[in-house]
Each structure stands twice: as C-alpha cells, then as structure tokens.
Amino acid sequence: ELKVEQNPLFLSMQEGKNYTIYCNYSTTSDRLYWYRQDPGKSLESLFVLLSNGAVKQEGRLMASLDTKARLSTLHITAAVHDLSATYFCAVDMDSNYQLIWGAGTKLIIKP
Amino acid sequence: GAVVSQHPSRVICKSGTSVKIECRSLDFQATTMFWYRQFPKQSLMLMATSNEGSKATYEQGVEKDKFLINHASLTLSTLTVTSAHPEDSSFYICSARDKGNYPYEQYFGPGTRLTVT
Numbered sequence: 702e703l704k705v706e707q708n709p710l711f712l713s714m715q716e717g718k719n720y721t722i723y724c725n726y727s728t729t730s731d732r733l734y735w736y737r738q739d740p741g742k743s744l745e746s747l748f749v750l751l752s753n754g755a756v757k758q759e760g761r762l763m764a765s766l767d768t769k770a771r772l773s774t775l776h777i778t779a780a781v782h783d784l785s786a787t788y789f790c791a792v793d794m795d796s797n798y799q800l801i802w803g804a805g806t807k808l809i810i811k812p
Numbered sequence: 813g814a815v816v817s818q819h820p821s822r823v824i825c826k827s828g829t830s831v832k833i834e835c836r837s838l839d840f841q842a843t844t845m846f847w848y849r850q851f852p853k854q855s856l857m858l859m860a861t862s863n864e865g866s867k868a869t870y871e872q873g874v875e876k877d878k879f880l881i882n883h884a885s886l887t888l889s890t891l892t893v894t895s896a897h898p899e900d901s902s903f904y905i906c907s908a909r910d911k912g913n914y915p916y917e918q919y920f921g922p923g924t925r926l927t928v929t
Contacts, residue, residue, distance in 0.1 A: 732915050743818075743905050743923040744856075753916055774837065791856065798909055798916060802855045 703728045705792050707803035715811055717779050722806045724773040724790035732793035733773045735764050735801070737786045744789070748775075780810045814840050816908045818921030825896055825928055833891045837904030842878040842908035846918065847879075848871045849901045864888045896928040 704727040714720055725732070732751055736744040748757045750766035750773060757764050761784065763776045771791055787807045791800040815838040825831050833889040835845055844865045860870045860881050868881035878900075880892040889908075893900050903925055907918040 704920075735916070736920075741925075744920045746917070746919075749915060751916060793915070798859070799846070799858060799861065799919075800918060806853050 703730075703792065703801045705796065706788060707790055707806050710804055710805060711809075713811065715740040716781055719779065720777050720810050722775040722777075722788055722801045722808075724775070724791075724803055725791045726771050726773075726792045726801070728771075729768070730792045730795065731768050732792045732795075733766050733811045734793070735773070735775055736791065738787050738805070739791065743788045747788075760808075768802075776810075782810050782812055784808065789809055814838075814908075814910050814917075814919040816906065816919045817843075818906055818924055820924060821922060822925045823927070825926070827897055827928055828895055830892055830894045831896055831926060833893075833904055833906070833926075834891045834926040835891070835908065835921050837887045837908040837910075837919070840910045840912060842889075842906070843911055844906045844909045845883060845889040846909070847891050848907070849907045850851060850905060850923075855907065857862060859891075893926065896926070898899070898928045901926055903929045 706725045708723050735747040746762040753768040755766045761778045766773045787805045789801045789805045817836045820832045845862040847859045851854050859874045860868045862868045862881045862883040864883045870876045883889040890906045905923045909918050
C-alpha cells in the first residue's frame with residue numbers, strides 16, 4: 702500500500718525564519734505535487750516535480766524531489782505571514798493516475 | 813493554465829433531499845475526473861473516479877447509491893448526494909485530469925460546501 706507521510710503536521714514559526722516540510726512516500730513514483738490550501742478554499746497548485754533531482758522555486762518557496770530516497774522537501778525561506786496555510790504533498794500513482802495524499806502541514810507564521 | 817469550475821460553491825439543504833454538484837473542465841477535455849471529500853482539518857479523501865462514458869469507480873466505504881456520479885461528456889461530471897443527512901455535510905472538491913498534456917496533472921475545482929440541516 703502506498704503511503705505518503707508529511708512532517709511536521711503543524712508548524713508555528715516567526716517571520717523571517719527558514720524551515721522545511723518533508724514528504725516521504727513508500728513506493729516508486731516520479732511525479733510529486735505540492736499544493737497550498739487556505740481555510741475554506743480549494744487547492745492551489747504550487748509545484749509539479751517530475752524527475753529525480755528536480756528542484757523548483759517560486760518566491761520564498763523551493764521544492765525538491767529525490768526519487769531514490771522517496772523524499773520531497775518544501776523549503777520556506779525568510780517566511781512571511783502571507784505564507785500561512787496548509788500545505789499538502791501528493792504522489793501520482795502510475796497505474797491509475799490517482800493521487801495519494803499526505804496529511805497536510807498547517808503552517809502558521811507569526812509577525 | 814487549465815481551469816476547472818464547480819457549481820454551486822455553497823449549498824444548504826434539508827435532510828432527506830438530494831443535491832447535485834457540477835464539475836466542469838473549461839479549457840480541456842477530461843476523460844477522467846475525481847471526486848474528493850474533505851473533513852475539517854483533514855486531508856482529501858478520494859470518493860470515486862469518474863470516467864467519461866462509463867460507470868464511476870468508487871473507493872471502499874463510499875456508498876455508490878448515495879453518491880451518484882455521472883460523467884456524460886468530456887467536460888462535465890456531476891455528483892448527486894441522494895437523501896442527504898447531516899453527516900453528509902462536508903467540503904466536496906472535484907478534479908479533472910488533463911490527459912492531453914504530460915504529466916496529466918489533476919486540476920482542482922474551487923469546491924462545494926454542503927450543509928445538510
């Protein structure tokens with residue numbers, strides 16, 4: 702059974718600090734997605750990672766994928782309050798194109 | 813980018829009535845759509861996979877007679893919650909897969925907040 706584990710599940714941090722969210726998965730896949738969800742809203746696609754060693758950056762967020770370690774990271778640099786949200790990673794199942802979801806990381810950034 | 817719409821965004825209905833939620837892919841053809849349910853402070857739970865022109869595939873534990881899914885065209889899938897009860901109150905999100913463009917990413921609708929009174 703494919704499992705996707707995110708940690709931490711909750712993160713409270715100060716503005717200006719750096720932190721990393723980890724996403725581990727249990728089987729082979731070379732497609733991993735990161736999403737942001739604001740309260741009461743649907744999902745916003747952040748990054749699509751398609752191959753081993755893929756690194757993508759958008760503003761203060763950077764995501765990477767290590768398919769050999771079955772690990773993706775979402776790094777936050779110099780956090781600002783606007784980044785407060787819940788972040789999900791999801792792994793693509795090749796067989797049926799379903800997404801297997803992590804539990805989500807609730808990020809609170811305090812001024 | 814690809815856009816998926818969902819309607820209504822919010823609905824309140826009385827217990828025992830049925831509610832239909834529409835999911836449309838606006839600028840691409842979606843042979844496969846997915847319906848999710850999300851409880852507060854939880855991750856997404858896949859309810860069913862909807863394939864155009866065929867019966868939906870339901871996940872274990874999801875009542876197919878209660879959650880009717882129809883995917884009649886390449887751009888429209890509907891979810892009907894029949895004989896709704898308060899425990900069906902939830903946030904329902906659809907997604908549509910763009911199989912015309914690798915990596916065949918799923919694009920998400922804005923969600924429907926269902927409240928059953």
